[in-house]
Amino acid sequence: MTDVCIIGIGIHRFGRTDGASGLDQGVVAARAALADAGVEWQQIEAAFGGSSAAGNADIMVSRLGLTGVPFINVANGCATGGSAMGSAVAAIKAGQADLALAVGFDKHPRGSFDPKPAEWGLPDWYGETGLMLTTQFFALKLRRYMELHGITPTTLGRVAEKAFSNAVHAPHAWRREEVDLDTILNSQMVNDPLTKFMFCAPAEGAVALILASEKKARELGVKGVKVASVAIRTRPPGSFEVFAPSIDIERGLSATNLASRAAFEMAGIGPADIEVAQLQDTESGAEIMHMAENGFCRDGEQEAWLAEGRTRLNGALPVNTDGGCLACGEPIGASGLRQVYENVVQLRGQGGGRQVAGRDGQGPKTAYSHVYGAPGLSAVAILER
Amino acid sequence: MSDLWSDEAPPRLIGGRDPETGRIVFPCAAGFDPVPLKRDGTIWSWTVQRFPPKSPPYAGPAPFEPFALGYVELADEVIVEARFDGLAFDSLKVGLPVTLRLIPFGTGATFAFGPAT
Secondary structure, eight states, X not given: OOOEEEEEEEEEXXXXXXXXXXXXXXXXXXXXXXXXXXXXXXXXOEEEEEOSSSOOGGGGHHHHOOOOOOEEEOOOGGGHHHHHHHHHHHHHHTTSOSEEEEEEEEEOOSSSOOOOGGGGTOXXXXXXXXXXXXXXXXXXXXXXXXXXXXXXXXXXXXXXXXXXXXXXXXXXXXXXXXXXXXXXXXXXXXXXXXXXXXXXXXXXXXXXXXXXXXXXXXXXXXXXXXXXXXXXXXXXXXXXXSSOSEEOSSOOXXXXXXXXXXXXXXXXXXXXXXXXXXXXXXXXXXXXXXXXXXXXXOTTTHHHHHHTTTTSTTSSSOBOTTOHHXXXXXXXXXXXXXXXXXXXXXXXXXXXXXXXXXXXXXXXXXXXXXXXXXXXXXXXXXXXX | OGGGBOSSSSOOBEEEEOTTTOOEESSOXXXXXXXXXXXXXEEEEEXXXXXXXXXXXXXXXXXXXXXXXXXXXXXXXXXXEEEEOSOOGGGOOTTOEEEEEEEEETTEEEEEEEEXX
16 A cells, blocks of 8 residues: 655644634635645545534535546544544545645634533433533543542643643644643632633634645655654543543443554554654643553653653653644634644644654654544544655 | 432442452443442542533533542452542542432432441
8 A cells, every 4th residue: 555645734823813714714724735736636536534513525526627636525533634634644645646635624612512412322411410511520530530530730730831831833823822730729619620711712723734645745745744653542441531421340441442553553653653643632631641651651740751851842752742732722613734834833843832852853754643523533644764 | 310329328339240250330331230239438539620511511500600520449359430529628648438418409319438337
């Protein structure tokens, strides 16, 4: 099977863009990615995309051109972007296409997400009694983890401080001003132990990628970033997920554990080989827990890692170099592809003030991205140059 | 909501046992055998809901009052999610013993866990 590489990336700024629909932003990102790759929409042979709250992605053919391209809508919660990319990679590997688009966009109303119980197979009382909030799940998973593994609130604060500090250098980020640790720790408590600055907010934004077979990239004379692996996994028994009226006493692995292991196996490398990582950080604790779930450290070691700055831009493993969801906000359909976008920027050495040096000082050669979403699925992508 | 707890006084939550594996879930689901759960448990994790959830679906009292909630481990059975009632926020901790109780909610009642009795 052919290798697949990313030859074009495009982004529409995250945050709030009044007057632009989610689809508008998706089209902006798609055009930017095409221009970045130096190809025309007419050359695209397969497209995959989606949003969670901003409509079907395939509508954008009326804006980009009615070329007859097969355009498949993807709806996979927080893993929508990762699934779109995974599908594009599979189509190219299968020989169905040599040049494909993956796009994700979204535009959520202000305020917390308000899922409907019936859409998640849950009884009405679960929502009526105030138990169906994503923020609660994050807080509950985190509280348990802190108790078991000795994670302190200061460490949660350090994650958020790092995110805003990194975002200062990311033009596509939403919140681009530094926030000091005391302000983060003393801001309004939202769901204990998480304060306002430790949570991401629903937002808007769009990202598009142009993927090509090895042969096509050569023909076009471009040097892309290689997709070493993409793995999408749903939850195993005993996992702890969003919107769970009950969980098993016998605890099991997580969807993230499965996706991470599969992605490393496919890529033939391990966590120690990764030089930059984007890990789902819907709140500070998620980044902490995902560091361990993805195999980068052991449970509890995050306390020392954060204190020593090991995940900062100049650390041993920079994490969420564009500020992640904490600073970019969470447009569900776009977040996973934003991580991939950021990794391509880093691998190309185009990160400017947020560029990481890599082990040899010549820029990173490997990059890892991870998303997690309801009701228990995870997507991991490993890129190499 | 009465299919969630038994008619006894005091009541018990009704879980579901997988007839093949013995695994217990809450609430009872199709294909599971109803099984009354322990009244007493310990806090497995907790948080406080400090902002009003969007309504609908939330049907709690107005004006909104912050409330505590979490997961309660019922030994050898299952870990259930529930509101806490009658527990000061600063008393909440993992491992704290708690007991099931019913509380008025909306036009009816719901289940919660309060101080161990």
